[in-house]
Amino acid sequence: MTHPSASRPSVAIIGAGPAGLVTARWLKARGFAPVLFEASRDLGGHWNPNGLHSATWPGMVTNTSRVMTAFSDLDHPPGTPTYPGREDMHRYLDRYSDRFGLRRAIRFGTRVELLARAEAGGWEIRSRRGGETRTERFDRVVVASGRYLRGTIPQVPGLETFSGKFGTGHSGQFSGVARYRDASVLVAGCSISALEIATTLAQAGAQVTISYRRQRYVLPKLIAGVPAEHVLFTRAAALEGARGPAAAAAGLKAQILQAAGTPEQYGALEADPDVFAAGITQCQGFLPAVAEGRIAVRPWIASVSGRRVRFADGREGDFDSLLFGTGFALSLPWLSPEIARTVELSAQGLTLFADSFHPDLDGLAFVGLYDLVGPYFPVLELQARYIAGCWDTPELMPVPAEMAEGLTAAQPARPMNMMALDFAQRAGVEPQIPRRPSLEQALLFGPLSPVSFRIDGPDPLPCAEEMTLAAARAFGAVHGPGYTPEQARRRNALRAPAEPAAATP
Known part of the structure; x- marks a missing residue:
């Protein structure tokens, strides 16, 4: 150093x-x-x-x-x-x-x-x-x-007239559930924060409706007990994605459907078949809460008049609060x-x-x-x-x-x-995977833990290999030496030729 x-x-x-x-x-x-x-x-x-x-x-x-x-x-x-x-x-x-x-x-x-x-x-x-x-x-x-x-709130006709007792706000200003118990709350947006807030409010006893323009695929935090990012955001997935957008989309969608199914199976809106067009969001409890009727799902807001909100499908509702989880600028x-x-x-x-x-x-x-x-x-x-x-x-x-x-x-x-x-x-x-066969499974299919980048190159850590293995095994994503049949198939596929680029007309 x-x-x-x-x-x-x-x-x-x-x-x-x-x-x-x-x-x-x-x-x-x-x-x-x-x-x-x-x-x-x-x-x-x-x-x-x-x-x-x-x-x-x-x-x-x-x-x-x-x-x-x-x-x-x-x-x-x-x-x-x-x-x-x-x-x-x-x-x-x-x-x-x-x-x-x-x-x-x-x-x-x-x-x-x-x-x-x-x-x-x-x-x-x-x-x-x-x-x-x-x-x-x-x-x-x-x-x-x-x-x-800086939270962004989109333009909605009549939004300035909203008269619910808790007013309008952005998810970045949300200060907890206490004031909303027993209130009727409309959460607008399909971001992680929007889904987390909607779920938290529903669990606390609020009457929750959520509204958004685009239904995203919703991942749980845990997939068979393993954190979702340990399963999805791996080196193997990144290498597969480098082979072309079609392969990346197909592989990602297959994993999502296996882990969580489609949103409409739970009673949410239908997502675009193209996973990249639909987008991905995450929340452990949102889809189950929808399936249990504790969160009502609506399309985007058409207009606001006082406490009354009209949605794009013509349905209406009265609300005490309108919270926007619609991103940041x-x-x-x-x-x-x-x-x-x-x-x-x-x-x-x-x-x-x-x-x-x-x-x-x-x-x-x-x-x-x-x-x-x-x-x-x-x-x-x-x-x-x-x-x-x-x-x-x-x-x-x-x-x-x-x-x-x-x-x-x-x-x-x-x-x-x-x-x-x-x-x-x-x-x-x-890390140089071919030089470290004992780490290959952990490096390809385990989490991209920060310590896995302290094995080779500048600033190596003496214990980085052991810590990388420990991170990979912490939740059972990687069990030990050898590969599951699916991991073996994906490892072999990574060594196959990349998909050809589309012809230019």
Whole structure:
């Protein structure tokens, strides 16, 4: 590990949530001494219960397992539930910060007001803490302020007239079930947060209706006792997906139908036969609650008049509250107009190379500002390692021409395993499976645990192989040496020729 040196370029990180903390950890490992700007008075981002931008609520738990909601250097303590709660996650990030001495580098209660190009080179940050405004120059800056800060509420005719006693709001403002007991609540949206909130409210005794434009396929959190992301977001699935969209869609849909069936089997709406057109969401209790009649399902809202809501199928209902779980818009209001134009900032995302760099913004990087399907922590760590490696070793940094050719505009949500493997290959940390036959089953069909990327390449962990096996066996996804017939078939299929590209007319 490299030790911080005064000769290293100065670095600022905007945000002290998971993305900012893991980036700081890996920059420190490369000899940098980052300064973190955090608007809230504590670290953790969304997992800080008192954070300024937290979209979590009391009693909320993760939708990804403790194995996949952690970084490679630190496990959750023994006794942590399979799905940690909000307070568990906040304590975990606090321990992670202490482990790497990050807290003393964080400027709490410091809001960034402007990030702009400095006249003398590098980058200028204007920040405010209390009544004091301060402007500083840094050689390099990482934007790690979070993707889910500004909730979006779509336009609905008459929405401004809604007169239910609890009003309208976004899932990011949901503060728990207490006020809604015995209330009639309409939840709008088919995101994970919308389904979780609807299910939680129904379990607490509220009268719940859910409405959405598009029925997604709904995965349970657990598939035969194994966390869904351990089953679906594997290396084998990513390699199969690289063979072509048709193969990826067919394989994914087969797994979904085997694990959960179709939504209409439970009484929900019918999903598009194309799994990618329909989309995927997740909730352990939503479909059973629909099947039991505890959640009513409706198509999208046609109009609102007072307490009365009319749906696209002509049915109507009166409600005390209307909660929108309809996604978030990327919000970086403090980017200078020049930077915003260069990265083509929009509500959907940014135009970048490898979701990290832009050829015209030397010394500026972005972490975690993309939509993912699946766990974020492994991908955040891999991206942080990639950026730290590029800034530590100039020859690893892509040249401007390569970046310009590889610029990609904001994309729809992508499977985390595809992004994880992409960052791992860029960082040179993807394990060499052929060299490790005893790990082949775990690496192909086990979870993409962060520690599985500490086996080969820079910064290996001495115990990484044993920990990778332990993560793969923790919930029975991988039982031991050898393969199930299905795993053997898929392993052999990965060695077959890729499906041919479609002919160009």
